[in-house]
Amino acid sequence: MYLSVDAGSATPLFEQLVAGIRAQVIDGSLSQGERLPAARELAESLDVNVHTVLRSYQVLRDEGFLDLRRGRGAVVASRVRDYAQLERDIDRVVAEARKLDLTANALTALIRKAYE
Amino acid sequence: MTAHARSVVIGVIVPLLIALAALVAMVVSLPQLPSPLAVHWGPSGAPDRFGDPVGGFILVALFGLAWSAFAFVIARPLAGHEYPAFNQRLVLAIGPFMLTLIGVLLAGSFLIQRGIPDARTGPSLTPVLITAAVAALVLGAAAWFALPKHAAPAGPAATAPEALDLAAGERAVWTRHVQVSQLMSVVLVAILVVALVGGGIAMWLAAPTWVFVLWVVLYAVIIVGVIGTLSWRVTVDERGFLARSVFGYPRFTVPLAEVDSARGVSASALREFGGYGIRWAGTGRWGVITRSGEALEVKRTNGSSVTVTVSQAATGAALLNSLARRA
Structure with a gap:
């Protein structure tokens, strides 16, 4: 698992962590059943507060990407699906949006609206 | 004779x-032995337990067969190669040592009882013990020198170490959990148990009680040690490189200041490192080996290195190189 955070970014640290881990589960570089480091270890490695890491682990659990078990720590969830088709679709949507000169924010807003 | 053939013979x-x-x-x-036979000697050297000779036969035969099968497996990856790894050579030399020890001990315990009417008045085992130990050391050493010389196999050709682009304030970590396969754990534990039981029986039958106790204590330490090397967390971050066993220790650390370079390599467990767990491949080359295949090799500025088998090692190597350069 490779993660990087930038304290100077406008995006909150926990969201940066969530995005990094989620992307790796989706692209398959983190596979089912793989053990993530203990929150304390990851916090020390990245020099962030341990509660920041715990919060990102909880968000990922709520999204169904991680299982949090007492004593075993965070494990990539067994119900993780096959995201290959979705990834291809996203590439196509992004390419189309670029063609239409839509910004990332505009595209995100459109997708959010479609969810509602 | 090829290195493989010579290794199999010895x-x-x-x-x-x-x-x-x-x-x-x-x-x-057999025909000259008293019945019952002395099968165990107390700390004073006098026989203190008596029985029939069957146990001795089974022990020697079983140990000989089991060890040879094990050594055969260890020597197999040598086929087509000129040099054994240090660990292979050591394991192969232990065979003649161990079988001499057990063989002389058991055969000696029979031979000294020939023609004695009552085993209780039989002689002390101490001279046999000393003979067995000396003979085992001599044969073990002879086997070591008769085996093909070991050499640390040349690692894969060096490629330019990759690096990542890190922004000035960016903090990054690469971390993975590695462990030996379940099958491997089962095999390892099975070998340990067989060795524990086999060696335990040998000690109980032929050696004084304190040797048996020492054996059990030593073995408990070995089992804990082995289990501690089956599961690891490997981390690259601002502090450098860390490979830490599931118990916290043993661990290998390379602070950023001591990192010369890191790269992804392909490691062969048996061929290069002679087995699994914490391995020493000679000349400052250490390994944390849980399988063959993709591995992260970290070279220190003092020339020594640590290799850990782990997937996506190239990413870890690139991050370590970048952090070391930035530091």
């Missing part, structure tokens, strides 16, 4: 022949 066939010689000596002395 590591597999010689131990079998030693076991066979011991068995022949035991059979020949």
Whole structure:
């Protein structure tokens, strides 16, 4: 698992962590059943507060990407699906949006609206 | 003779022949042995337990066969290569040592009882113990020197170390959990148990009680040590490189200031490192080996190195190089 955070970014640290881990589960570089480091270890490695890491682990659990078990720590969830088709679709949507000169924010807003 | 053939002769066939010689000596002395036979000697050197000779035969035969099968497996990856790894050579030399120790001990315990009417008045085992230890050391050393010389195999050709682009304030970590396969754990534990039981029986039958106790204590330490090397967390971050066993220790650390370079390599467990767990491949080359295949090799500025088998090692290597450069 490779993660990087930038304290100077406008995006909150926990969201940066969530995005990094989620992307790796989706692209398959983190596979089912793989053990993530203990929150304390990851916090020390990245020099962030341990509660920041715990919060990102909880968000990922709520999204169904991680299982949090007492004593075993965070494990990539067994119900993780096959995201290959979705990834291809996203590439196509992004390419189309670029063609239409839509910004990332505009595209995100459109997708959010479609969810509602 | 190829290195493989020589290794098989010395590591597999010689131990079998030693076991066979011991068995022949035991059979020949059978008609002259008292019944019951002394099978155990107390700390004073006097016999203190008596029984029939079957246990001795089973022990020597079983140990000879089991060890030779094990040594055969260890020597297999040598086929087509010129040099054994240090660990292979050591394991193969242990065969003649161990079988001589057990063979002389058991055959000796029979031979000294020939023609005695009552085993209780039999002689002390101490001279046999000393003979067995000396003979085992001599044969073990002879086997070591007769085996093909070991050499640290050349690692894969060096490629330019990759690096990542890190922004000035960016903090990054690469971390993975590695462990030996379940099958491997089962095999390892099975080998440990067989060795524990086999060695334990040998000690109980032939050696003074304190040797048996020492054996059990030593073995408990070995088992904890082995389990501690089956599961690891590997981390690259601002502090440098860390490979830490599931118990917290043992661990390998390379602070950023001591990192010369890191790269992804392909490691062969048996060929390069002679096995699994914490391995020493000679000349400052350490390994944390849970399988063959993709591995992260970290070279220190003092020339020594640590290699950990782990997937996506190239990413870890690139991050370590970038952090070391930035530091």
